[in-house]
Amino acid sequence: MVIIGEIAGLLTSLFWSINAVVVTKAGKMVGSSWIINRTRLVFALLYLVVLNFILYHQALPTQAGVQRWTWLSLSGVVGLAVGDAFLFQAYLMVGARLGTLLLSLSTIFGVLEAWVFLGESLSLMEIVGIALTLGGIMWVILEHGNNSQPTLRPSAWGVLCGVLAAIGQATGLVFSKQGMAGNFSPISGNVIRMSAAVIALWLITFMQREAGKTIQVLKENPSGLQLLALAALLGPVIGVSLSLLAVQDTPVGVASVLTSLSPIFILPISHFYSKEHLGWQVIAGTILATAGVSILFLF
Numbered sequence: 001m002v003i004i005g006e007i008a009g010l011l012t013s014l015f016w017s018i019n020a021v022v023v024t025k026a027g028k029m030v031g032s033s034w035i036i037n038r039t040r041l042v043f044a045l046l047y048l049v050v051l052n053f054i055l056y057h058q059a060l061p062t063q064a065g066v067q068r069w070t071w072l073s074l075s076g077v078v079g080l081a082v083g084d085a086f087l088f089q090a091y092l093m094v095g096a097r098l099g100t101l102l103l104s105l106s107t108i109f110g111v112l113e114a115w116v117f118l119g120e121s122l123s124l125m126e127i128v129g130i131a132l133t134l135g136g137i138m139w140v141i142l143e144h145g146n147n148s149q150p151t152l153r154p155s156a157w158g159v160l161c162g163v164l165a166a167i168g169q170a171t172g173l174v175f176s177k178q179g180m181a182g183n184f185s186p187i188s189g190n191v192i193r194m195s196a197a198v199i200a201l202w203l204i205t206f207m208q209r210e211a212g213k214t215i216q217v218l219k220e221n222p223s224g225l226q227l228l229a230l231a232a233l234l235g236p237v238i239g240v241s242l243s244l245l246a247v248q249d250t251p252v253g254v255a256s257v258l259t260s261l262s263p264i265f266i267l268p269i270s271h272f273y274s275k276e277h278l279g280w281q282v283i284a285g286t287i288l289a290t291a292g293v294s295i296l297f298l299f
Helices: 004-030 033-056 066-105 106-118 125-146 157-181 186-207 209-220 222-249 254-258 262-273 280-298
Strands: none
Touching: 004 033, 004 066, 004 125, 004 254, 004 262, 004 280, 033 066, 033 186, 033 280, 066 125, 066 157, 066 209, 066 222, 066 262, 106 125, 106 254, 125 186, 125 209, 125 254, 125 262, 157 222, 157 254, 186 222, 186 262, 209 222, 209 280, 254 280
């Protein structure tokens, strides 16, 4: 049984978890999630262009064709630019705990969109596996958030932003599925996706006249800039490339839930790195999510 896509999904979550720790540390130095996102995506695009040139002897995958460029560009704009914008706004308005919980809804939206637009269907055991995994993730987020994170008073707009972030992530995966059809390189696919996201983000940045401020903040925080360079390699380069491989080789619903396991993977990091206490509910949620993932691998 070939499980390359499933393994890629798990590795995506692992790298995104490590990336979250690095970004958090960089955020304390830089102080702006918007500057973080703009900067790390630029670094990521530079890495990807160099890597694509080394592997395929061209900076941009010009042979990909108009249709593939269109789907992957839409995926980059919707998933990385628009989706992340709503996610950051949700974090500010309802807190990281509820924002992350709302983002977990992307699995449900992904299954529905893949069924409607791609005609994908899941077996009963895959549905059970997704449900168990999603339930475990939500349990961990709720309990871990109650123990270690301050809560903000939920607002209707903040919750809506979280839901829109989940829709953006799910839609980005569906678009990626279309763009990655066939045996197309995840690295080349990521170059296209990242190019569109960087162009969209920096157009908005120039329209808001924030470019000068972004450069000034980065000049004043060289250590933060170095961390963002590392975060770009871990998340947008390695993590996103693995997620494209996952969605290429597995149904969107399965890929979505396997790439959403960062709250589970980050637990041992929080425990050993930040010395956070893990309650029994967190451990139980982790076991539940692990059981769901096991079902996805076995059936």
